[in-house]
Amino acid sequence: MKKFFMVLLAAFVLAVVNPTKSEAKVMYDGAEVVKGQTGKMTFKKDIKVYKKNPNGTFDSLVVKRNNFFKTYDIEKYDGKTFYQMGQYRVQATDLVVFKEVPIKIRSSFYNNPTYIYINRDGIASSYGSDFRKEELWGISFKDTNNGQLLKYCDSGDGTYEFCYEYPGIDLKIAETISRDRGVRYELTGDAEGKGVPLKESKTERFMKKGSIVYSWYNEINGYIYVVDKLEGRHDSAVWLPMNLLKPVGDK
Numbered sequence: 001m002k003k004f005f006m007v008l009l010a011a012f013v014l015a016v017v018n019p020t021k022s023e024a025k026v027m028y029d030g031a032e033v034v035k036g037q038t039g040k041m042t043f044k045k046d047i048k049v050y051k052k053n054p055n056g057t058f059d060s061l062v063v064k065r066n067n068f069f070k071t072y073d074i075e076k077y078d079g080k081t082f083y084q085m086g087q088y089r090v091q092a093t094d095l096v097v098f099k100e101v102p103i104k105i106r107s108s109f110y111n112n113p114t115y116i117y118i119n120r121d122g123i124a125s126s127y128g129s130d131f132r133k134e135e136l137w138g139i140s141f142k143d144t145n146n147g148q149l150l151k152y153c154d155s156g157d158g159t160y161e162f163c164y165e166y167p168g169i170d171l172k173i174a175e176t177i178s179r180d181r182g183v184r185y186e187l188t189g190d191a192e193g194k195g196v197p198l199k200e201s202k203t204e205r206f207m208k209k210g211s212i213v214y215s216w217y218n219e220i221n222g223y224i225y226v227v228d229k230l231e232g233r234h235d236s237a238v239w240l241p242m243n244l245l246k247p248v249g250d251k
Helices: 002-017 103-107
Strands: 026-028 031-033 039-043 047-052 058-063 069-071 074-077 080-085 088-091 096-100 113-117 138-144 147-154 162-167 171-177 184-187 191-194 203-207 212-220 223-227 238-241 245-247
Touching (some): 103 147
Antiparallel strands (some): 047 058, 080 088, 113 171, 147 162, 191 203, 191 238
């Protein structure tokens, strides 16, 4: 028994002295960064922030000046920027001081990150566009005085290269999960089919519970690209929430 105890003690000491990679904290600007965090904010004076409840009512919270808070999702539209601070949504004003976590650090939490363009005030056709590492071209990061940029390069026919730069604050990072093409799924509830893998994006098509679809692409940000049939035109292809789909056998 004593020998067994000593083995357990040795294992405990080893774990404390040599923590695994998953236990190691990611630090930036003197504070710990967590997965999904886009930055941190503080306020120039005490202000009240609000969250909307499912029943339509609002709860408020007074936040103190100079206290730092983690921020998560960002929305940008109609010339306004909104930060998600836990359950509370805060609009960017002169009273809000936001500091972005560099996108390279944010992406380190993901095994296979996808970068999704979330700025609805930018080029309309680019909203929801997603970028991933490619074998030939790919992604790099560029530091500037105004934050870190993501540089994405692609090629039309492989003979020349197009490169684009995107501010980190205009990008959401999500895990890319490999999914087999042609898997048959049934919707377990009514769903909103999206044109891009973003919950906030326009609904392209409503689909009823029990509808049958087939996977066509990987899962990104909790959505998977599906088609009604495997052959022919895919004009009705949409992104559907993966948690509303269950695989079913062929009939």
